[in-house]
Amino acid sequence: MISKPYIKLKNVSKVFGQNPDTVIDLVQNNIDKAELQNDYNHVIGLQNINIDIPKNKIQVFMGLSGSGKSTLIRHLNQLIRPTSGEIVVNNVNVTELNKKDLINFRRENFAMVFQKFALLPHRTVLSNTYFGLQIRGVKSPELENTAKYWIDKVGLDGFENYHPNQLSGGMQQRVGIARALANDAPILLMDEPFSALDPLIRIEMQDMLITLQKELKKTIIFITHDLDEALKLGDNIAILRDGKIIQSGTGQDIILNPYDSYISNFTAQVNRGKVIECEKVMKKLSKDTFSNVTITKETKLEEAVRVMISNNINEVDVLNSKNKYIGTVYLNDVMASIINPIDEP
């Protein structure tokens, strides 16, 4: 069920330096980042990025600092222009827009949340929240009413007249999210939105985002350096290194089949029971009847263990969405899959 790509990046490359056009051929021909830097004194931001991003899903880009993930997200709304390649958003090639059209395109399609919040310090929570609407020419009282609605939604009811510096980091980012959602843009760009927050607040914010997304179904582009966060939020995950996408797929794909040792180093730290689904470890038996305790094939391993232990059983039957029996999982297999394989590739 792959839906039509909503955002499409075709051979997008970005080179930083004095004369990017002189070295773009080398970049397109996969020159090594270090070689370009040493011999040609140019820095690769992105190199031949190709990816299709589906509508209404959360697409995560994960990578360490310097991997190009922040550069990539800024290409989508053209805060950074690519050196070569094509970026199509909702059937519009954004790289060809002139300045005026680009401003309008941003107003209608994008809202962005920033790592360091980037709130307007001289404005209250309320007027920060309606900033995007104000830019689009929405007038009072719709301005205030919409802003109030989203301030309530993100749990900041009663803080409308505070200034950002009177709020904690977590609350400031709630304002950032309210500002983005109030804009009602179909695409939400989130550049490491939770990286600057305490671990507990971060989890709280992730849960809030998941809850909101169930209702809103926006196309979310989410940048993070944290694989746990990527796996928790991402419908699809692309891993970046040195400006290149080295693996792209669902969280489960990446955990089960890490492309190389770079990725398996990350995945080794992950709680696999929270990512892998029962379908991967179930055994297909031929039986027509099934026990009264059952789980679905999308159930995560950890949850399956919980079900088996609380019912004091060693096996449980798996049903598909039409309540048809499709297999059985065994406690032993589940536990073995949760533990990291010792001989990683």
Place this chain on the structure above:
Amino acid sequence: MSILTEFPSIDTETLRSLKKSIDAGFKNFSRNYGDNIESFFEPVRFLLIESEQFLINTPWPIIMAIIAIIAWAGSKNIKIVVSVVMILLLIGYFDMWENTMKTISITFVAALLAIVFGIPIGILMAKSNFFQRVMNPVLDVMQTMPSFVYLIPVVMLLGIGKIPGLIAVVIYSIPPMIRLTNLGIRLVNQAVIEAADSYGASNTQKLIYIQIPLALPTIMAGINQTIMLALSMVVIASMIGVTGLGQPVLTAIQNQYFTLGIFNGFAIVGIAIVFDRVSQAYGKRIQESHGTINDK
């Protein structure tokens, strides 16, 4: 080897004719266009005379009340209002009220002109690196050229009087206004500008919603500096016919009247303190209401 002991300069005859021809050229220019330029400044003269007439002809208790109200509106601080009133009472008691009103009038008009022209120029400088490169040396000249020197062409063009005095005061006092507006806008956090860009803000929207409000505390510091410089220039401008507290100071210098000089000098210091405290308190209040001062 006279070349080592004496700098090889242009010979006296050539130099003299060079100076002569420049002077003659400028004299011609002022003879031909002086009247036009004077009529160009007519609205400014009107403003200057009106404000002076208002300050002098209105009964002093009313003026004092107006100034006290302005001080309160700006600072919201009763201590500042009381000191402002005390200073004005002392000035009046020592019979310097009328001259003080004249000085306040020209300072007010000069500061107003400096703000009206300085802020847009500062914004342009912040927006264009090229314009900044052009303006910087001009501002350097305006700030460092001895003020007596640019009195000369102004007097040649417009004669002696209020307007040339005002122009000299504005030229002398406008640079901090321009520089601090430019600086304030350039120092606005780039992350906030990027956020505005990402929501599709146009250049004008960025200027109105973000850059000017966030630069306002710096701009206020510029206004404060401009007022201070205008006040200090008023004495020098009295040499070309600007009336007010500067004139008795000038008389005192010429005749060695120590007490006269001291009294009028202190009156200038007094109104400088009034302007400074009120405008600074106002600037600080803006900063607080903007939440740019961290109050945690």
